[in-house]
Amino acid sequence: MQEIELKFLVPAARLKGLMRQAKVKSSETSQLAAHYYDTADYTLANAGIGLRIRKEGSNWVQTIKAGGDGLAARLEHNTLLDANQVQAMLDDNNLLPDLSLYQDTPIAPALAEFKLKKLTKNLTRQYVTDVQRTTRLLNDTSNMNSDKSLSNDSNALPNRVEMAYDYGQIIHGNDASSCQPIQEIEFELVSGELEFLFATAKIWCKRYKLCLSTVTKAERGGLLIKGEDHSPAVSADLSQLKVDERRSLPQFIRAVVHNCLLQILPNSSAIVAGSEDDSHLLQLRLGIRRLRVALKAFKKFSEHINPEWSLILKQTEHLLSHYRGLAYIAAHVEPQLVQQGAPNVQWTADIAKLKITPINAIAANDFQITLLELIEFAMSADSDEDSAAPLAVAKLAKILAKKQLKLLKADHQLVDLSDGLTDDISNDLSADLSEKLSEPALQDTEVDSEAVVASHMTGVEKQQAAQHEVQRQLSDLRYITEFAAPLYASKKTKRFLKQLTKAQQALSQHQDHQQYQRYYQQKSTTDVNALYGAGWFAALTLSDWQRCQKRLAKVRRTATFW
The missing domain is CATH 2.40.320.10 (Hypothetical Protein Pfu-838710-001)
Incomplete structure (x- = not known):
């Protein structure tokens, strides 16, 4: 039984x-x-x-x-x-x-x-x-x-x-x-x-x-x-994503939510049981992020998706990210800097000032109720909604194309704001974007990429905001591609996903180093020892950005699979 x-x-x-x-x-x-x-x-x-x-x-x-x-x-x-x-x-x-x-x-x-x-x-x-x-x-x-x-x-x-x-x-x-x-x-x-x-x-x-x-x-x-005390952290396991070309829209989104929960629940369980391991916190954040992307991209796949789920998940992810930034610096970054000869910087008091810890965020009633509703949604049996719905594969191509268009637009804006790039790169990207916009399937597409650059920002702030938007669009397209990949089993799919993943990882590392630089720069106002860390990460971001440019260029040149 x-x-x-x-x-x-x-x-x-x-x-x-x-x-x-x-x-x-x-x-x-x-x-x-x-x-x-x-x-x-x-x-x-x-x-x-x-x-x-x-x-x-x-x-x-x-x-x-x-x-x-x-x-x-x-x-x-x-x-x-x-x-x-x-x-x-x-x-x-x-x-x-x-x-x-x-x-x-x-x-x-x-x-x-x-x-x-x-x-x-x-x-x-x-x-x-x-x-x-x-x-x-x-x-x-x-x-x-x-x-x-x-x-x-x-x-x-x-x-x-x-x-x-x-x-x-x-x-x-x-x-x-x-x-x-x-x-x-x-x-x-x-x-x-x-x-x-x-x-x-x-x-x-x-x-x-x-x-x-x-x-x-x-x-x-x-x-x-x-x-x-606790089982090891659980990362995303796409081999457990049970989707194929026969799945209807509701069946597809339920399977995707199920796969995300397989990453979220073991890690949240460890945290509420007392784990302070960074790996549990990291994998939980990634699982929540994957789920948020799925709920947004496939929100029309089922009438039973509650829009409040995304709001609560976003709030929880934000709380976890804020805590992890400081905790990771204290436990991992600072010891590495000290080994390189940096003067010691104490972060204990900064962490103690945080009002919300991971266990607080995860144990919050609204998050726990949301998890219950998501489990129920993932476990719900096929219904009349399923039998009347079209196949997921019929909708995924347009979703992927729209998301790629948003990435290209964000990338184009970043190229315009970046120093030291040749006109050839900018012109090639403009041509690529124009070609994408002219595709018949996207004529009714509104590119709703968030406005990331404001007139009052400094040049550095504008570039960082544009980098963040590219990273967000890369992350979204990567996860949507992972969810859709079993329906497009081909070498082109694997090649496209590989380039997306490498670019996302490179840009993520770059943004992490920028974040650490900001933390140390802010800390230097009360502890001069922190200036070493601020300078260290400022230097790293220069080499990081060169790597990001190469990865983004490969993404632009990689053929799509849909």
């Missing part, structure tokens, strides 16, 4: 109120003792599989979980074991799972690549969980799903969600002194519509400021035995 559940971490300040709602007369409390198994080299964990034997009341249940969509759904298979046999194995200290139970079951494909007898022999208990679980069944009491309406549809099931609050600990399988606390709440769809699961979760999330977490107990146990 497929398990669909949402897991949240519970803020300590909200725990007392939450428990009043969890422990009602109809709720039940049970003690769960689970033994988790894997091989010494984590064969199952590396395949995304969790395997346990758990005591549930007076029963012993063997459970395997595998696969799923990476968001809220996983395959799960439960088998009731013979209690006497389990007790006998416990007495002999050789309790082991029986993998033969999964032959001819829906979970079998997840184990198909393994030799089950050999795998079973190599299994050992890795860790144990000892949890007190409080469960409560939440029923839909709306008129829409009343008993009367159910009686009119023999196939309809009542909307029911099980809330489970877990409190306890994970214990190392070979060292009982090594453990970590568990304090989380889960909402699992028992029957009925997916919509009711998310509606229920949003109510509790708003009321108790819950924070989504994709980290399973199995994953936490694996981290415990490795002596790690």
Whole structure:
């Protein structure tokens, strides 16, 4: 069967109120003792599989979980074991799972690549969980799903969600002194519509400021035995983007949102769990940026896209960027400068002055609710909207052409503002832009590139603003190309994307160095030692810009693929 559940971490300040709602007369409390198994080299964990034997009341249940969509759904298979046999194995200290139970079951494909007898022999208990679980069944009491309406549809099931609050600990399988606390709440769809699961979760999330977490107990146990606090940061994985030329517009945007969430959720989960690792923060920002680009470029692909999502994502990305700028300088840039002989500059006080930290930004209720709505959108089944919609491939070519036109226009403006460029480059770019504007498919296209140059700006400010706009357009075109690439499988697609990526990375590094220069320049007003850093990055930006020019020129010359 497929398990669909949402897991949240519970803020300590909200725990007392939450428990009043969890422990009602109809709720039940049970003690769960689970033994988790894997091989010494984590064969199952590396395949995304969790395997346990758990005591549930007076029963012993063997459970395997595998696969799923990476968001809220996983395959799960439960088998009731013979209690006497389990007790006998416990007495002999050789309790082991029986993998033969999964032959001819829906979970079998997840184990198909393994030799089950050999795998079973190599299994050992890795860790144990000892949890007190409080469960409560939440029923839909709306008129829409009343008993009367159910009686009119023999196939309809009542909307029911099980809330489970877990409190306890994970214990190392070979060292009982090594453990970590568990304090989380889960909402699992028992029957009925997916919509009711998310509606229920949003109510509790708003009321108790819950924070989504994709980290399973199995994953936490694996981290415990490795002596790690958090899983590594997750970057974008385009191999998991399931799109092809048969996808309709709504199917395409849901698949794209799903892919972005696969990058966002693990990194946001690590941050709300306490990670201060820059890699989690960086990948979260990139995931949010990719998602923002998708929602803007494909906003007409589905009528269910909420325009407020983009606003909240933009606000969150801005807060994360502001914090990361200072934090990255303190943790990475400053030590490198000191190694080069620079006098030390202290950034601790500057970081402490920031009112919003990453955990504040991610734990904010509006961001958490937005994540829930995006997950629901990505998981929603095909509907009438899908069947009536045209194919995505029919629209993507025009979107790509429009975005390239915006890039060329921004690039043209940057060329005009840049010193030391030949007239030949400017003339070639003007001709290219004129040719693009004359294409029939773009005659009705309004180039709505943001006005980035204002009359009151200095020459340097104008050039930096123009560079920023080119970087924004490069980033947008790169991500849109990545999303569309599976529908245009060709060497030209790969070549175009390669040049975009190199140009974006070069310009991004240039802008990073400009930002560091500004930070050190501003810091020098109170600490003269910072002048070294300001001068260092001023020198770097000169060589950076030459590299950017070469990369942008290659982008202009690269043939399109649509």
